[in-house]
Amino acid sequence: MMKWTIATLALLLSACSSQPQVSYYQLPSASAAKSSSAAIAVNSGKQLWIESVTVADFLSGTGIAYQTSNVKYTIANNNLWGSSLEQQLKQALTDNLNAQLNGWVVSAQPIGGSSDVDVLRVTVNGFHGRYDGYAVVNGYWILQHGNQIVRRPFDIEMPLQKDGYDELVHALANAWQQEAIQIAKALKN
Template sequence: MKLWFITACLALAVGACASAPTTQYYRLSDTAYRLPATQKSNVVLRVVVAEPLKGQNLLYQTDAHTLHFAKQHLWAEPLDIAIRNQLANALNQQNRPVRFVPPSLQNNDTPELTVYIEQFHGRFDGQTQIEGYSVFKHQGKTTAGSNFSVLTAQQGDGYAAMIDSLSTGLQQVATQIAP
């Protein structure tokens, strides 16, 4: 009887170790900031993410009221920086009269575009959702602002397809937020 019990415990312990899930890390598609070569006036781009998005976990909305925080599917870098870099690259590709730069290139008189991300996740209906608003400030005064809401169809299943869809959605956000 003792031998049977010890064998069963060992089998359970070995089985538990063998089935431990692996953690996967994800990045948005265009998170390496590229400084445009053109000499234009700078606008500092800042991104502020809502509290639920500040963690490392990817989010998935499982029904109309429930968000699921993934445990083994995590962001490989801080989400606010990844979104900022991808948005800056997208904005700079739009041939605007200014270039969007990270806060490290700010001086005392640099205008500032702050993008607040309130929703950034996959959804149960096969879409990804990005919502928020932007505020443009110059010399301490708010001069413009706008809301944005983008739903993007997810092509395929899984977290990688969700990340691709979110990246596509950020391209659409870039067209809506520029002052």
């Protein structure tokens, strides 16, 4: 009897000590944003500095956020961003806008040598999955062109085709790319 008790206790302790697998996610590069490594000469003088992409506090941690009801959110413990979400969003936006804006120089760093630089600031209030099977991306952006300032909200809900964090991350990346297309259209006008 004592052997069975010790064996059961050992089994329970080993089950408690096993750690769930942790997965790390990066936003995928959009195929349209991929470019050759060759330098491109730009003579148009059109320049855009993406000064900042900031996220709401609940998105600033390492865990992927998920909305479980209309008022409740949870942050994943085992499904984490591979690098800061702000950093990933800024890089993806830079890549996507470079792909959309032929003849422009789009940079995540300050552009020197010209006073005619458009400045973009983005605030992301939602970048998460939702209980009804949608990826949600919302917030607003502010574009400064000289003395002109344009502020536009965005709110994208993209249905998930299947369950899982892989699908959620792809849907969030697609929604972010859609917003980059809208920003590019605004810049072209």
